[in-house]
Amino acid sequence: MTEKWKEEKWAEDIWYSGKVTRRRVIGWGGGAIGAMMLVPAPWRAAFGAEKAYKIGSEQPLSGAGAAGGKTAVVGLQMAADRINKNGGINGRPVELDIVDDESSPAVARQKTEKLVQEDNIDAHVGGFLSNICLACMPVWEDAKIINMISVCLDTTLTTTHCNRYSFRTYDYAPAQAVAFAPTLTKMGKKWHIAFADYSWGQSTRDAYIAHIKENGGEVVGTTGIPLGTPDMTPFLSKISGDFDGLFGIFFGKDGVTLVTQAYDLGLTKKYKFAGDGSISESTNLIAIGNKIDGFTAINRYIPVFQGPLDTPYHHAWFNEAKERLAKIDPSGPLPDKYVQSNFEALNALKIGMEKSKFQTRADTMKLVEALEGLELKAGPDFPQGDKTIRKEDHQAFPQEFIFTVSGGTYHLIETVPGAKTVVPPACNFSA
């Protein structure tokens, strides 16, 4: 009854002219979507009608590797924003196509195929977990797409599994072992290695066994611990005997578990304690607390302003990264090597694309040739320092930082120049 007035003649204009009908919703909705498609994105306004380079990136945004994947994306986004702000690459903007590999090699393979076939990316910068990098390497090679590996440390990526399209602009285990072994053998001659029992941990273990031996030391035992083992005590309890130091090769929360439980069992007091810098990344330090005091490690990046890292461009990069990281974590972590290597990998790609005048995937071979032997100079693009992508195996050798941790901070004790970490190439593309 209350609605009767709508049917009267005098009310027709008022009611029907403004009535929201399904037809109108569809009409206005379609118009709005069309308008949104036509409105230029901010970068399109800056670059006119230039088509963006589509850079794919596979990152673990969920699952076991998600914590590192989140910081890796910060580095990548920082580089992309900076490139676009400074005029893009060859006058064209960069658009990131980030996919979540869910920390699973099987999912990663599917997503890689999607990036190649459906998204039609121009190049790839990414890869965090070594088993995923290894699983996806053949896809990039078959599709003839540049793969700038940005975190994976497995040795074989640039040795037995090397291919013409994959590049690594940061270090790998043999180079770190060359740099660190002299310090380790000064600390003690006999070592026991506890390692994450998967591709990266195993290849890193092998590198340290070889180089500790080369420097007059000896690895008297090794203990492999599966990834994600929540209680390492049954493994660590078995570590005993006559040796000088315990060397750990872990990353992420496994690093927290190792340090906490080795400390609780008295191992870090009984033996000298050293290891891969991934254990003491800034995202782990809060949880480990003072249990890591005295830990000696090697890393390609530590968030300090000491030695060669006390530069204006590193200060600027550090501040921006810290600000961005605070947005994804309220505790405000310091930048880590995952932020650094993603940032630098995309910048290296940019230089290669500019040098080769890369336009489409048809120019990939020219890009390969431009990246081979490319010198990356320390500066705003490469705040970590100088490095060269070796032509023979596409492996770079950056400077390494040997440091100790105490009181929740890093103390740089030695910088090893990249040239002193070089190991002979295991494959040779230039032949």
Added chain:
Amino acid sequence: MGALGQFFHAIPFDLIIIQTVNGIVTGMILALIASGLTLIFGIMDVVNFAHGELFMLGAYIGFVVFVTTGSFWLALIGASLIVAILGAAMQIVALRPLIGRDPLNTILATFGISLVLQNYALWQFGPVVRKIPEPISSQFTLFYLQYPWYRILITVLSAAIIGGFWLYLKYGKLGVWIRATAQDRVMAQAMGIPVPWVYTGVFAIGAAMAAASGVLFAPMVGVSHTMGLDWVLKAFIVVVVGGMGNLAGSIVAAIFISLLEAYATIWVDPSQAVIVSFVVLILTLLFRPTGLFVATPR
């Protein structure tokens, strides 16, 4: 000396005692997690894939309470209560509408909840691993090791929580209702027991037990969004080996499997020792599919 004498001489007794202690400690933590899981299955027929995330959520809430109050014990109690309330809400909203439907529905629902909770934790707390310090940090000498008293405390507390729950199940009003519902839910409802609320209560208790174990375990590994994943697989193995829904069976299976793994590390490479639990699982499924501690119907 005979072959037997040589064999006994070769057994490293110090390592056996150390691994026995390790096995019991790990087993009790696992038992606390698995008891919540088996309780929920036994009463509700729900395979709770979100149990690991309730464990993780308990640790995160414990961390927040610890930062606010500075008390580990308040963190333990607060996290258990808050997660119990969240668990009850989760059961009412997501699982109660699925009662009576195909079990696959509840599996998918709890799996979905686990993904939501895991990604929520990563979004809310970020990638940095958090710390809840242990309430006691002293150690005692166990042969060549310094063994933390905190691990012994965890064992005692886990046993106390499980024991307290068992007593409540036996003598408490809700406990009697739970047992009645487990025996015959139709008859229980006919006798006036509010079965849907019993379900909610059971889910809340299971969630609280997961949260308590999360807080207890956090000082040993830190708090991260994936910490539940590492335990829940093993908890499922324990529940299957102990007999789905059999509380006592799960506790015995947790200690049994943990001891087996710990002993295996003495003779085989520790990374191969974890295979032991899978071997036990396969053998159980082959020869006693209802669980080691439940009679197999013939």
